[in-house]
Amino acid sequence: xxxxxxxxxxxxxxxxxxxxxxxxxxxxxxxxxxLSYRTGPFAATxxxxxxxxxxxxxxxxxxxxxxxGVKLNYEECETGYSTEKGVECYEATxxxxxxxxxxxxxxxxxxxxxxxVDKIPILxxxxxxxxxxxxxxxxxxxxxxxxxxxxxxxxLSNISDGNLDGLxxxxxxxxxxxxxxxxxxxxxxxxxxxxxxxTFLPIPVGLTEMQNQSAQWLQIxxxxxxxxxxxxxxxxxxxxxxxxxxxxxxxxxxxxxxxSSLDGDLKLVGDKGKGYRAISWSLxxxxxxxxxxxxKHVVDAGKSLIxxxxxxxxxxxxxxxxxxxxxxxxxxxxxxxxxxxxxxxxEQLRWGLENLNIDEAKLEALGMSGMIPxxxxxCSDHTGHSGAWMLQWNGSKxxxxxxxxxxxxEAIDALAKDGAAKYAEANxxxxxxxxxxx
Amino acid sequence: xxxxxxxxxKPFADMIAAPDFLLQVLWEGTVSGVLYALIALxxxxxxxxxxxxxxxxxxxxxxxxxxxxxxxxxGVPALLAVPLTLVVMYVLAYGIERVVLxxxxxxxxxxxxxxxxxxxxxxxxxxxxxxxxENKRMITEELMIPTGSFEFEPFGGFVLMEQKDIVAxxxxxxxxxxxxxxxxxxxxxxxxxxxxxxxxxxxxxxxxLSTIWVLVWFIAGVIALVTGIAWGAxxxxxxxxxxxxxxxxxxxxxxxxxxxxxxxxxxxxxxxLEKLFEIYWGQPLLGGNTETWFAYVLAxxxxxxxxxxxxxxxxxxxx
Numbered sequence: 106x107x108x109x110x111x112x113x114x115x116x117x118x119x120x121x122x123x124x125x126x127x128x129x130x131x132x133x134x135x136x137x138x139x140l141s142y143r144t145g146p147f148a149a150t151x152x153x154x155x156x157x158x159x160x161x162x163x164x165x166x167x168x169x170x171x172x173x174g175v176k177l178n179y180e181e182c183e184t185g186y187s188t189e190k191g192v193e194c195y196e197a198t199x200x201x202x203x204x205x206x207x208x209x210x211x212x213x214x215x216x217x218x219x220x221x222v223d224k225i226p227i228l229x230x231x232x233x234x235x236x237x238x239x240x241x242x243x244x245x246x247x248x249x250x251x252x253x254x255x256x257x258x259x260x261l262s263n264i265s266d267g268n269l270d271g272l273x274x275x276x277x278x279x280x281x282x283x284x285x286x287x288x289x290x291x292x293x294x295x296x297x298x299x300x301x302x303x304t305f306l307p308i309p310v311g312l313t314e315m316q317n318q319s320a321q322w323l324q325i326x327x328x329x330x331x332x333x334x335x336x337x338x339x340x341x342x343x344x345x346x347x348x349x350x351x352x353x354x355x356x357x358x359x360x361x362x363x364x365s366s367l368d369g370d371l372k373l374v375g376d377k378g379k380g381y382r383a384i385s386w387s388l389x390x391x392x393x394x395x396x397x398x399x400x401k402h403v404v405d406a407g408k409s410l411i412x413x414x415x416x417x418x419x420x421x422x423x424x425x426x427x428x429x430x431x432x433x434x435x436x437x438x439x440x441x442x443x444x445x446x447x448x449x450x451x452e453q454l455r456w457g458l459e460n461l462n463i464d465e466a467k468l469e470a471l472g473m474s475g476m477i478p479x480x481x482x483x484c485s486d487h488t489g490h491s492g493a494w495m496l497q498w499n500g501s502k503x504x505x506x507x508x509x510x511x512x513x514x515e516a517i518d519a520l521a522k523d524g525a526a527k528y529a530e531a532n533x534x535x536x537x538x539x540x541x542x543x
Numbered sequence: 544x545x546x547x548x549x550x551x552x553k554p555f556a557d558m559i560a561a562p563d564f565l566l567q568v569l570w571e572g573t574v575s576g577v578l579y580a581l582i583a584l585x586x587x588x589x590x591x592x593x594x595x596x597x598x599x600x601x602x603x604x605x606x607x608x609x610x611x612x613x614x615x616x617x618g619v620p621a622l623l624a625v626p627l628t629l630v631v632m633y634v635l636a637y638g639i640e641r642v643v644l645x646x647x648x649x650x651x652x653x654x655x656x657x658x659x660x661x662x663x664x665x666x667x668x669x670x671x672x673x674x675x676x677e678n679k680r681m682i683t684e685e686l687m688i689p690t691g692s693f694e695f696e697p698f699g700g701f702v703l704m705e706q707k708d709i710v711a712x713x714x715x716x717x718x719x720x721x722x723x724x725x726x727x728x729x730x731x732x733x734x735x736x737x738x739x740x741x742x743x744x745x746x747x748x749x750x751x752l753s754t755i756w757v758l759v760w761f762i763a764g765v766i767a768l769v770t771g772i773a774w775g776a777x778x779x780x781x782x783x784x785x786x787x788x789x790x791x792x793x794x795x796x797x798x799x800x801x802x803x804x805x806x807x808x809x810x811x812x813x814x815x816l817e818k819l820f821e822i823y824w825g826q827p828l829l830g831g832n833t834e835t836w837f838a839y840v841l842a843x844x845x846x847x848x849x850x851x852x853x854x855x856x857x858x859x860x861x862x
Contacts, residue, residue, distance in 0.1 A: 144667065144782065145676075146782060147783075149676060149677050149678035149781050152677055283832050283835070307831075308826075308831055309830070309832040310832065311834065311835035312786055313786050313790055313834075315778075315783060315786070316777060316778040316784065316786075316787065317778075317787070320818055320822060320826075320834055321831070323567065323571060324826050324831065327561075327564060340678065340778065343778045343781075344777070344778040347777060347779075351692070351703070370779075372680070373678070373779050412675065
């Protein structure tokens with residue numbers, strides 16, 4: 106019955122939002138579209154993220170009347186995490202929206218060349234093609250605050266206590282979704298393995314095997330790796346964690362990327378998942394002023410779509426969604442200030458995203474201190490490389506388990522430069538930002 | 544020479560060197576195979592009685608499992624939630640027969656197939672509206688399914704069997720035996736088989752098409768529920784379960800669309816062979832993840848020699 110009520114509220118909210126949005130269009134407004142995936146095999150991952158993104162913007166509209174007097178129209182186009190549908194959504198939303206948030210490395214790679222022509226910024230926080238950090242080559246693409254190569258590097262740094270040579274002779278299995286997302290960090294891992302003398306063992310998981318990973322975990326049993334690093338998404342995370350529990354793999358030697366830190370997945374195994382770790386550039390803090398404002402203006406007002414019974418408000422993913430919308434809105438604000446305009450266009454937002462300066466003072470002012478590390482972007486650096494923390498599952502929730510970790514910039518920058526050059530060459534003629542002198 | 548050695552010698556040497564590991568692989572393959580066979584059975588039953596390839600079987604698994612979990616989340620005791628879920632599956636079967644199938648009687652097979660795609664899309668949307676897309680925990684303990692494991696030490700090694708997998712295999716065997724008895728010994732079962740053999744002849748002796756359709760869709764719903772519980776106990780219940788239906792397609796190609804025993808043997812064969820191939824050939828030689836295509840290659844190879852599948856009936860049409 107509760108679900109039915111939620112569904113009814115959702116339907117009403119959509120209808121009201123539709124009426125309200127046509128009225129809002131008459132006012133000053135900016136449309137921010139999101140290529141969401143609330144349906145399909147990856148929905149479990151998508152829903153809390155999209156809810157967090159949506160609720161932050163709803164809170165700003167309710168609390169502040171938008172941004173500098175301009176209402177924010179948050180619109181979702183459902184992709185189901187399908188690359189084909191994602192491209193359709195990109196085409197459908199690029200006219201109205203000043204940004205595209207593709208939400209899949211596969212979709213990001215498809216729309217990357219289009220963004221140069223359509224002149225619309227791609228915002229892919231913590232995902233996409235890692236070489237997008239090279240802002241001179243990828244003028245329209247942004248992946249703050251950390252790339253997958255950053256994540257891989259920080260995980261290696263953490264498990265080796267900062268001395269990667271200490272991994273010499275060890276075996277690291279890489280359990281990953283057999284998808285562009287899962288394959289993205291492989292070049293960095295391979296380079297690090299060659300440099301520091303550890304064995305790197307990629308173990309792919311196909312879409313149809315996400316919930317039955319017995320073959321992959323039999324391989325892990327046979328190979329006896331010292332660590333298993335996971336690049337999982339959606340149902341793959343829950344499948345892997347339950348198999349790890351079943352095979353008695355030591356949980357503290359099992360580490361995931363930030364998209365493998367969904368509270369809902371770990372709740373399936375509860376105490377048995379104790380010790381599992383995941384790298385994360387966001388830290389949940391439900392008592393932070395921004396979260397309390399969301400609670401007051403959105404959740405308690407009955408406008409949120411979160412599953413309160415499951416405690417979604419406190420989840421890492423929900424609050425990460427809030428951080429993602431914060432980055433976008435700060436880009437809007439920077440552009441408004443720089444261009445002295447209320448309603449900005451896509452090109453102006455590109456400038457804003459390229460000049461993000463999320464420092465401690467700004468985080469404090471936003472009520473987000475400690476929820477995301479400070480970072481800044483520039484015309485040459487579209488990632489910001491904030492660093493990240495290690496989270497650990499304590500049986501009922503994730504807790505911070507490390508100080509702020511940083512990535513090996515020397516190795517990553519060289520790989521990114523090379524990756525960007527190869528991409529530009531393969532897609533020639535590819536425009537680069539000649540004006541950027543950094 | 545080294546390549547030939549790694550294909551023809553090394554895998555078998557590995558099996559002999561670690562027999563406990565081989566046993567574990569065979570067990571995991573058996574569990575997967577039984578679960579594939581269950582999904583395939585849902586397809587076979589409906590095809591056998593109505594010549595409809597039911598594209599909605601995968602989403603029926605999700606829908607049944609979500610209904611069970613959803614009812615329990617709303618305070619219904621687990622053991623009561625099971626019969627209530629069966630009631631929901633009966634209502635669904637009845638609704639499908641009345642709203643979708645009955646108006647399409649005598650339409651070409653492709654129209655009926657397209658209708659099942661429509662049912663799939665409806666159930667996806669309706670299910671997500673009612674239950675949401677989040678991953679949910681299967682109520683395994685509440686259904687009194689044991690969640691521990693048995694550990695054996697054969698050949699000085701180690702084999703682990705999860706109790707819930709043993710229950711899944713046992714449950715599937717019971718279901719199949721019951722189904723076979725029903726199909727072969729009961730009046731309704733014989734009516735289903737009669738419809739599968741010859742629609743016109745079956746109708747001429749008074750078999751009610753609509754009653755049989757409701758019945759087979761309901762049985763497919765029962766199978767979907769058992770499958771949903773077994774798969775959901777492994778990694779939760781979500782719409783991701785729908786993709787496992789794709790694993791049944793090569794089982795059907797291998798076993799034949801009309802054969803209950805074909806679905807069972809095909810499922811087991813694919814489950815065990817794909818696991819053996821992945822572990823001993825796929826991972827060392829091809830980088831792994833061969834399970835996504837191995838079953839199709841195996842099924843296509845069989846089709847080259849037996850187009851009707853291993854157990855399918857050879858259809859001869861006079862023109």
